[in-house]
Amino acid sequence: xxxxxxxxxxxxxxxxxxxxxxxxxxxxxxxxxxxxxxxxxxxxxxxxxxxxxxxxxxxxxxxxxxxxxxxxxxxxxxxxxxxxxxxxxxxxxxxxxxxxxxxxxxxxxxxxxxxxxxxxxxxxxxxxxxxxxxxxxxxxxxxxxxxxxxxxxxxxxxxxxxxxxxxxxxxxxxxxxxxxxxxxxxxxxxxxxxxxxxxxxxxxxxxxxxxxxxxxxxxxxxxxxxxxxxxxxxxxxxxxxxxxxxxxxxxxxxxxxxxxxxxxxxxxxxxxxxxxxxxxxxxxxxxx
Amino acid sequence: xxxxxxxxxxxxxxxxxxxxxxxxxxxxxxxxxxxxxxxxxxxxxxxxxxxxxxxxxxxxxxxxxxxxxxxxxxxxxxxxxxxxxxxxxxxxxxxxxxxxxxxxxxxxxxxxxxxxxxxxxxxxxxxxxxxxxxxxxxxxxxxxxxxxxxxxxxxxxxxxxxxxxxxxxxxxxxxxxxxxxxxxxxxxxxxxxxxxxxxxxxxxxxxxxxxxxxxxxxxxxxxxxxxxxxxxxxxxxxxxxxxxxxxxxxxxxxxxxxxxxxxxxxxx
Numbered sequence: 001x002x003x004x005x006x007x008x009x010x011x012x013x014x015x016x017x018x019x020x021x022x023x024x025x026x027x028x029x030x031x032x033x034x035x036x037x038x039x040x041x042x043x044x045x046x047x048x049x050x051x052x053x054x055x056x057x058x059x060x061x062x063x064x065x066x067x068x069x070x071x072x073x074x075x076x077x078x079x080x081x082x083x084x085x086x087x088x089x090x091x092x093x094x095x096x097x098x099x100x101x102x103x104x105x106x107x108x109x110x111x112x113x114x115x116x117x118x119x120x121x122x123x124x125x126x127x128x129x130x131x132x133x134x135x136x137x138x139x140x141x142x143x144x145x146x147x148x149x150x151x152x153x154x155x156x157x158x159x160x161x162x163x164x165x166x167x168x169x170x171x172x173x174x175x176x177x178x179x180x181x182x183x184x185x186x187x188x189x190x191x192x193x194x195x196x197x198x199x200x201x202x203x204x205x206x207x208x209x210x211x212x213x214x215x216x217x218x219x220x221x222x223x224x225x226x227x228x229x230x231x232x233x234x235x236x237x238x239x240x241x242x243x244x245x246x247x248x249x250x251x252x253x254x255x256x257x258x259x260x261x262x263x264x265x266x267x268x269x270x271x272x273x274x275x276x277x278x279x280x281x282x283x284x285x286x287x288x
Numbered sequence: 289x290x291x292x293x294x295x296x297x298x299x300x301x302x303x304x305x306x307x308x309x310x311x312x313x314x315x316x317x318x319x320x321x322x323x324x325x326x327x328x329x330x331x332x333x334x335x336x337x338x339x340x341x342x343x344x345x346x347x348x349x350x351x352x353x354x355x356x357x358x359x360x361x362x363x364x365x366x367x368x369x370x371x372x373x374x375x376x377x378x379x380x381x382x383x384x385x386x387x388x389x390x391x392x393x394x395x396x397x398x399x400x401x402x403x404x405x406x407x408x409x410x411x412x413x414x415x416x417x418x419x420x421x422x423x424x425x426x427x428x429x430x431x432x433x434x435x436x437x438x439x440x441x442x443x444x445x446x447x448x449x450x451x452x453x454x455x456x457x458x459x460x461x462x463x464x465x466x467x468x469x470x471x472x473x474x475x476x477x478x479x480x481x482x483x484x485x486x487x488x489x490x491x492x493x494x495x496x497x498x499x500x501x502x503x504x505x506x507x508x509x510x511x512x513x514x515x516x517x518x519x520x521x522x523x524x525x526x527x528x529x530x531x532x533x534x535x536x537x538x539x540x541x542x543x544x545x546x547x548x549x550x551x552x553x554x555x556x
Contacts, residue, residue, distance in 0.1 A: 033379045035421075064296050096293070096296045101305065107300060107304060107375065109300060111303075113300075120292040148331075149334075153295060226330070
């Protein structure tokens with residue numbers, strides 16, 4: 001079961017020098033959209049030694065305003081250049097047009113803003129995902145969010161929405177286990193009944209078993225009145241527990257350790273990856 | 289507009305509404321009416337993330353501006369700029385181009401009138417860092433002795449820009465990035481009203497900036513506009529080409545010579 005790490009700037013040099021055994025490297029696609037420069041050269045060198053997963057944060061697949069051709073052009077150039085093992089982005093929107101008070105300008109919020117789980121939102125996301133896949137001539141994977149607002153217009157569950165997206169477009173599903181747990185904790189803060197871990201395993205059980213292409217693990221921060229998915233700490237015990245359930249259900253799915261804020265020493269990241277491997281091996285052994 | 293687009297616009301308005309001077313409360317109430325449970329707290333989380341991102345992103349592109357203004361003032365400036373010029377691309381490295389003009393027109397920074405040009409130099413450095421990779425091709429310099437100067441030109445480094453300023457702008461930037469000249473020296477030049485032209489280019493993967501003479505600035509600008517070597521030289525006076533070329537090749541500002549209208553390529 002390949003376990004990869006998010007490869008961020010503080011570890012560019014050390015990873016190339018020490019070349020630790022990791023299943024793949026994940027990078028944020030947008031950080032390598034440039035025509036040239038040092039960052040792109042670093043990625044080329046990384047690609048020479050590891051499979052690379054290109055994980056986007058800016059496609060805005062759920063945008064009712066549509067995709068940005070500029071973004072698609074650069075993603076296609078990067079995909080052609082790097083030949084990644086997987087290409088992914090999020091089930092969110094960020095791009096849109098401000099109202100009259102904003103002069104009607106089109107902006108990009110540079111965040112992963114939630115979409116409603118509704119038929120109109122599903123139609124938009126299916127069209128946008130299909131357009132990306134047609135352009136890249138390959139399926140992409142779409143990741144579930146941590147969402148800090150929930151739309152009143154939602155009339156289906158998140159797993160129903162994602163399952164329909166996968167069924168209609170043939171895209172893969174990238175399941176971020178931590179995001180599900182963060183949402184469950186925020187649900188509890190909002191007064192929703194039920195054990196958060198149980199709610200997460202129910203969420204996983206509602207997804208089709210053949211669509212999941214990658215799992216993400218990360219840390220989060222409990223601020224008291226809200227839980228934030230900040231990717232700034234170790235994976236929590238409940239998330240490991242939900243991860244075990246995911247592997248039991250879906251088998252040896254490639255797994256990523258993400259750490260994006262307060263990035264620790266590379267050894268810490270590799271330690272989390274080693275733990276994911278151990279947890280995975282044990283879960284898979286029990287499952288068989 | 290369909291309900292989905294209306295819903296998404298409501299959230300974007302709530303995040304960016306201060307940009308345009310409307311009452312923030314209206315947008316927040318609008319989103320609260322359409323979203324539930326974590327509505328207000330969730331919106332705050334997105335806003336906090338945006339402001340933090342704005343500060344980090346702008347500081348990465350404008351490290352000298354950040355030093356000049358100090359961390360707290362720069363963070364506030366980044367937040368205001370986020371509202372005044374929201375990102376339009378999903379790649380945040382593209383955000384910030386208007387900072388120079390925006391700072392120049394900022395009432396509270398009117399006394400620091402050099403900041404606009406400092407920002408323009410920093411943006412040129414930021415762009416040079418990600419410009420297309422071009423290698424030096426030494427063998428092409430043979431063209432200088434085999435081809436008439438009206439039929440050839442010089443290939444400048446990727447990302448080359450010239451910024452002419454009424455302030456010692458290159459020195460301000462290098463003083464803060466490299467300690468050369470000293471801050472005392474550059475302060476004296478600023479008070480004396482000295483202007484400078486700054487040339488920005490890339491040496492290998494490293495963006496560079498240096499002050500240059502008015503003649504060098506005019507010569508580089510002529511080359512950038514597509515002029516032949518002869519035409520570029522005819523546009524400047526007090527310019528000693530041979531020592532300049534030697535230094536420009538050594539620093540990576542000039543990568544080679546090429547026939548007019550042709551790309552840079554080593555002779556086969």
